[in-house]
Amino acid sequence: MASTTVIPDKDALRRVGETVRKRLADHPRIYKVPTDKAEIYAVGDFLRPTECQRLIRMIDTVARPSSLYDQDYSSGFRTSYSGDLDPYDPLVMAVSRRIDDLIGINGICGETIQGQRYFPGQEFKPHNDWFYTDQDYWKGERKRGGQRSWTAMAFLNSVEKGGETHFVEVGAKVEPKPGVLMLWNNALPDGMPNENTLHAGTPVEAGVKYVLTKWYRTRKWG
Numbered sequence: 074m075a076s077t078t079v080i081p082d083k084d085a086l087r088r089v090g091e092t093v094r095k096r097l098a099d100h101p102r103i104y105k106v107p108t109d110k111a112e113i114y115a116v117g118d119f120l121r122p123t124e125c126q127r128l129i130r131m132i133d134t135v136a137r138p139s140s141l142y143d144q145d146y147s148s149g150f151r152t153s154y155s156g157d158l159d160p161y162d163p164l165v166m167a168v169s170r171r172i173d174d175l176i177g178i179n180g181i182c183g184e185t186i187q188g189q190r191y192f193p194g195q196e197f198k199p200h201n202d203w204f205y206t207d208q209d210y211w212k213g214e215r216k217r218g219g220q221r222s223w224t225a226m227a228f229l230n231s232v233e234k235g236g237e238t239h240f241v242e243v244g245a246k247v248e249p250k251p252g253v254l255m256l257w258n259n260a261l262p263d264g265m266p267n268e269n270t271l272h273a274g275t276p277v278e279a280g281v282k283y284v285l286t287k288w289y290r291t292r293k294w295g
């Protein structure tokens with residue numbers, strides 16, 4: 074008898090993909106990375122220079138080794154420092170809502186914004202942002218909002234050398250530029266995980282790199 078594999082949250086991922094795709098298509102200033110492999114977008118000047126500066130200072134106060142903070146990743150895989158930004162800080166609240174508004178996903182589905190800092194030699198090796206539903210941690214994540222749908226990631230500064238966001242399968246490397254927000258759909262239009270979203274934060278070679286990331290779930294997060 075043929076077996077069918079159930080992909081958790083597949084229908085929800087398909088629906089949210091459709092909603093966001095339509096919304097971004099109407100946006101006059103959004104850039105779509107020219108590829109059929111994945112839905113990846115960028116928008117410039119999303120954050121003002123003063124906002125980037127304040128967010129960088131916040132990251133410096135919350136950043137801890139990512140390998141400790143994020144136990145899903147073994148050491149050496151994500152060597153940056155990261156931490157949650159205070160979700161009740163007025164600036165963080167405003168930025169968070171601005172991302173929700175742009176992407177058109179209900180804010181209740183968004184995780185707390187995470188800040189991340191890379192010093193020279195630090196990196197985030199190629200990975201996918203979704204949860205592996207055959208792993209033990211999925212039991213918890215399924216109840217905490219389910220699968221991740223879209224990722225929003227903002228660059229807060231320029232990096233002297235290295236530190237690009239590299240979409241390995243697509244062959245696109247995005248150089249950090251302050252205030253630029255990247256958005257991508259971790260799923261395919263039909264709601265299946267999109268393996269072509271595999272991406273890395275390449276090693277910083279000179280300078281420091283600061284980013285913030287907001288991941289969206291298919292249901293209310295938390």
Ligand SMILES: O=C(O)CCC(=O)C(=O)O
Nearest residue numbers: 197237238273274284286
């Ligand atoms: O730092 C980067 O360029 C990538 C960060 C990333 O992949 C993530 O936060 O999920």
Ligand SMILES: [Fe+2]
Nearest residue numbers: 200201202272
């Ligand atoms: Fe990622």
